[in-house]
Amino acid sequence: MAYQNFIGGEWCDSASGETTPSRNPAAPDEVVGEVPRSTAADATAAVDAAAAASGEWAATPGPERGAVLREAGGLLEDRRDDITETLVREEGKTWSEAAGELQRALDIFHYYASKAADVGGEVRASSARERHLYVDREPVGIVSAITPWNYPIAIPAWKLAPALATGNAAVLKPATAGAVTAIELVRCLDDAGFPDGVCNLVTGPGDAVGGVLTTDDRVDAVSFTGSETVGDIVYQAAAPDQKRVQLEMGGKNPxxxxxxADVGEAVDIVGGGAFGTTGQSCTACSRAIVHEDVHGEFLDRIVEYAESLSVGPGIDDPDMGPHVSEAELTGTLDYVDIARNEGATLETGGNRLGDDELADGYFVEPTVFSDVEPDMRIAQEEVFGPILSVVSVESFEDALDVANGVTQGLSASVVTDDLREAHRFVREVEAGVVKTNEKTTGLELHVPFGGMKASSSETYREQGDAGLDFYTISKTVYLNY
Structure with missing residues (x-):
């Protein structure tokens, strides 16, 4: 099926007339859909449409905006199975993972539909007798949302929903590998009754489309999720116009x-965080930092855990699906070679799966390395694949030093039954999301999400009430009477 951009309330082809295939990573010969290979002209047209619609949508009462968001959530519910299947076929997630992600998007729309009625401001007591003093919250204007392939419906949802709820007009640029799923999300928004131009979608290369969405002087805010390298480019491009920028990037999560700790519980926590979603999550557990007293038992059991996982096409709902692309698969296999060359011990996995059924897909074995030193590349750099590095430490203090000894700081967890260790970890670890006795992946939608250090711009958080802050600006009013 040939898909189109969505600009000014119309589904339309790119000015280039060119398309890019989005393929099934479990069977790459299967094309899920052809998506537009858009140009800078397409992106400019989308900003034009957003600019034309911005004022009227900003003036729409919050409860009315919320009603449209709620209708979009209802359409997601009605189309649950079809969109879940699209997500599985396009991104490679297992059916259970894809269904969970779609539920997350649905919940986000319902959450911000309710929040739309609360967006306004707050009244403060004045020092003058005949003065009404209050703070109003207004939309920033036009928002660009640039999203990755690994959560192709949840991440667009958690950017678009608060942006639209607060009265902004938006342009979404999804990653090509997840574009069909994002298009299905925007189709729900269109069918829900959003006014023309309020929500727009343009697919295509980052340099052409993303360049406009970060530099056009009519764009007031840019929300980006993706790699640290591209995030830095986005930040620099938006800086000359002093645009409001929100960056959420990678992690090297411990x-x-x-x-x-109960070692069996620890293995389940680490294994779920490391190998779920094929390790293709910014919050995936990449490093298990294990005290030497339980290191041997933990290593034996995490190897057993990895070897017990079933791998296959997501449509069959195995434990782990394929990588999203050949490039991602190659990157993971390259890190296997890097780790071996650095002296780490490959305990299990590390190979592309190549039997008759899986030979054409981008499948890799769940992989565990031991004898990993904290300064090895495998322990320092984000892999974005199902590779777990096990690091042995002598004390809790050593564990904290290793956990913090990377440039990123997104998510971190500790497995302990010692309350003092739990409190110290929460206080001293350098991460935006901290968990005790729980895997590093998985987020609740009504609390802030974001990282520290190179994982984030450290400006604005996403989700919850914090997710509304980025899309609104305050106006303080002194009303004397």
Whole structure:
């Protein structure tokens, strides 16, 4: 099926007339859809449409905006199975993972539909007798949302929903590998009754489309999720116009396992965080930092865990699906070679799966390395694949040093039954999301999400009430009477 851009309330082809295939990573010969290979002209047209619609939508009462969001959530519910299947076929997630992601998007729309009625401001007591003093919250204007392929419906949802709820007009540029799923999301928004131009979608290369969406002087805010390298480019491009910028980038997320922990529980926590979604999550557990007293038992059991996982096409709902693309698969296999060359011990996995059924897909074995030193590349750089590095430490203090000894700081967890260790970890670890006795992946939608250090711009958080802050600006009013 040939898909189109959505600009000014119309589905339309790119000015280039060219398309890019979005393929099924479990069977790359299967084309899920052809998506537009858009140009700078297409992106400019989308900004034109947003600019034309911005004022009227900003003036629309919050409860009315919320009603349209709620209708979009209802359409997601009605189309649940079809969109879940599209997500599985396009991104490679297992059916269970894809269904969970769609539910997340649905919940986000319902959450911000309710929040739309609360967006306004707050009244403050004045020092003058005949003065009404209050703070109003207004939309920033036009928002660009640039989203990755690994959560092709949840991440667009958690950017678009608060942006639209607060009265902004938006342009979404999804990654090509997840574009069909994002288009189905925007189709729900269109069918829900959003006014023409309020929500627009343009697919295509980052340099052409993303360049306009970060530099056009009519764009007031840019929300980006993706790699640290591209995030830096987005930030620099938006800086000359002093646009409001929100960056959420990668992580090198640790789980610390202490002697007081139940090792079986720790293995389940680490394994779920490391191998779920094929390790293709910015919050995936990449490092297990294990106290030497339980290191041997933990290593044996995490190897057993990895070897027990079923791998196959997501449509069959195995434990783990394929990589999203050949490039991502190659990157993971390259890190296997890097780790071996650095002296780490390959305990299990590390190979592309190539039997008759899986030979054509981008499948890799769940992989565990031991004898990993903290300064090895495998322990420092984001892999974005199902590779777990197990690091042995002598003390809790050593574990904290290793956990913090990377440039990124997105998510971190500790498995311990020692309350003092739990409190110290929460206080001292350098991460925006901190968990005790829980895997590094998985987020609740009504609390802030974001990282520290190179994982984030450290400006604005996403989700919850914090997700509304980025899309609104305050106006303080002194009303004397």
């Amino acid at each position: 789980t610390v396992v202490m002697p007081s």
